[in-house]
Amino acid sequence: MPDNKKPSIRYIIIDRCIRNTARDYGLSELLAAVNEELIDRGVEPIKSRTTIYTDINDLEFQFNAPIEKVQKGNRTYFKYSDPNYSYGNQPLNQEEIEHLRDAANILSKFSGVPGFDWIHDITSKLEIGTFKESGDPNVISFDSSEFLKGKNFIGPIFHAIVKKKVLKISYQKFKSSKEKTHQVHPYHLKEYDSRWYILGYLPHIDDLITLGVDRINKVEVVKNDSFIDNERFDFVDYFEDLIGIWKEKDVKPINVKLKFSKKMSDYILTKPIHGSQKERSLDDGSLLVELEVIPNYELENLILSFHSHVEVLEPESFRNRIIELITDAKSKYE
Structure with missing residues (x-):
């Protein structure tokens, strides 16, 4: 088991505990919380509260953590006087x-x-x-959703996948008033369109389940359940013929033929829609594109996002589906 000489992991755990205003943390509680996560990470636990006390001093004096001691009866607890402080927001040395x-x-x-x-x-x-x-913090930025609900679960889920831990996930669909609990063997995390999804195995259905992280209310490690290793699902192959996340069972890929306007053609050439994309430029500057993909909600949304700059040529069933969606949208403005 790796040693615990590197204190940065402990700083992160202690910081998370102190920022938690829902409960109080003294030295004993911090020691228990730190050791629980260290053991879960495969790191040697610490034996003394003195180590925790030293870590608190380091956070206070090396990282300017506004830690204050709160006395409740005979117990001393630790809080931040500035609720906006976080160890994770400190600049790198x-x-x-x-x-x-x-x-x-x-x-x-x-x-x-x-x-x-x-x-x-x-x-x-x-x-x-x-x-x-x-250097200059204004040089570059990334497209990410800072306020994405559930993003705090991404780390624990990733850790559970790596460490092969079964998870109990409380999940509530967007249109449902009821929460449902799933006991999931997590296999894969996937980001699409600035949203994160977990794909995991459910033994009682003997298949994968896909859950949007932004619909998760709670994640807990199930300590008395053996993890079932992934020996069936190759996620490179799983997503190869897919745009987005959602995949209906037994639905096969179709050959989709699209015609893009001259104005849009360079964008499609420089950022292909899918790995299966084949294109041919026409004399008028427009672009013919063929894709071999599974039809799903994300594909429909992607096609509609190009507005009048794309026409679905084939297959007829998918062309009619897009016509139906456009007609429905148009009726809302009449």
Whole structure:
């Protein structure tokens, strides 16, 4: 089991506990919370409350944490006098920047390996992030939803996937007034259109379930349930013929033929809609595109997002579906 000499993990856990206004944390509670997560991460737990007390002093004096002691009876608890403070918002020091650059170099070795296409984006962000900490913070920004509901669950879910932990997930669909609980063996996290999704195995249906993270109300690790390893689902293949996330069972890919206007053609050429895309330029500057994809809600939304700059040519069933959606939208303005 790895040792616990690196205090940064403990700082993160302690910071999270102190920011939690729903309960009180003294040294004993912080020690228990830290050790629970350290053990869960496969890290040697700490044995003394003195270590926690030293970490609190480090947060206060090295990272300017506005920690105050609150006396309740014979117990002393820790709170932040500034509720907006977070250890995670502190700027990186030079040593941490160098560590991130080293991490980027290591991760870059995986570029091009099937299933690791995301590595290129991560390493780019790491390189840019390290420059951002030491340079102008206004150089670049990323398209992300800062206020996405449920984003606080992404870390615990990722950790459960890596550590092979069964999760109890409280989930509430957008149009449902009732919450439902799923006991999920988590296999995969997927981001699409600035939203995150978890794909996991449900033994009682012997199949995958897809849950939007923004509809999750609670995530808990199930400690007395054995994790079922993923030996059936290849997520590279799973998403290969898909735009977006949602996939109806037993629905096969179709050949979709589209015609894009001259104004839109360069955008489609420089940012293909899908990996299966084949294109042919016409004399009038328009562009014919063929895709081999599974028809779903996200594909429909994508086609509609191009407005009058695209026409669905084939298949007739999908063309009629788009006509139906456009007609319905048009009726709302009549």
